[in-house]
Amino acid sequence: MQNTPKTDATLVKNYINGDEYALETLVYKHKQKVYSFIYSKVYDRDVAEDIFQDTFIKVIRTLKAGSYNEEGKFLPWVMRIAHNLVIDFFRKNSRMPKFDNAGEFSIFSVLSDSSLNAEKSIIKEQVESDVRRLVDELPDDQKEVLLMRMYNDMSFKEISERTGVSINTALGRMRYALINLRKIIEKHNIVLTN
Structure with a gap:
């Protein structure tokens, strides 16, 4: 019984109750799916990594604030957060001027x-x-x-x-x-x- 994988709902509950490891398990469990989705939209590893981090920062904040109510729908909820952050990224960047950073890495040179x-x-x-x-x-x-x-x-x-x-x-x-x-x-x- 000890080795059966815990459901997302159980892991979320455990994390809310103070088990930091439960969140690590959730991130590890869903990283591939969430990251692949983000990358398929932005085609840039650094940007995808940033949006992935922001997604889980939002997840942590929501869980810690006690305002999570997507019982049993953890992954679709995380994907929705990621999707909204991707749209925000495009909205923000399509309005920004193109910078020419002499010799420096610029996100605009990639995208x-x-x-x-x-x-x-x-x-x-x-x-x-x-x-x-x-x-x-x-x-x-x-x-x-x-x-x-x-x-x-x-x-x-x-x-x-x-x-x-x-x-x-x-x-x-x-x-x-x-x-x-x-x-x-x-x-x-x-x-x-x-």
């Missing part, structure tokens, strides 16, 4: 702008096509306000003038559009980010 933009546009296109499909299910008046606001970046004052309704009505339609979008997402069991 060319085109690979950053490719990743960013793939994520953006996927989310946009998912969102467009959902928006199509909204009633016309709500869809109209949502599209004007989100895609044309119009103010509620402009929307009210264009549609001939009061600002409050435009705000109300936007509010209902968002409420309905949430319902549609739940109805279809859609996950917009993994």
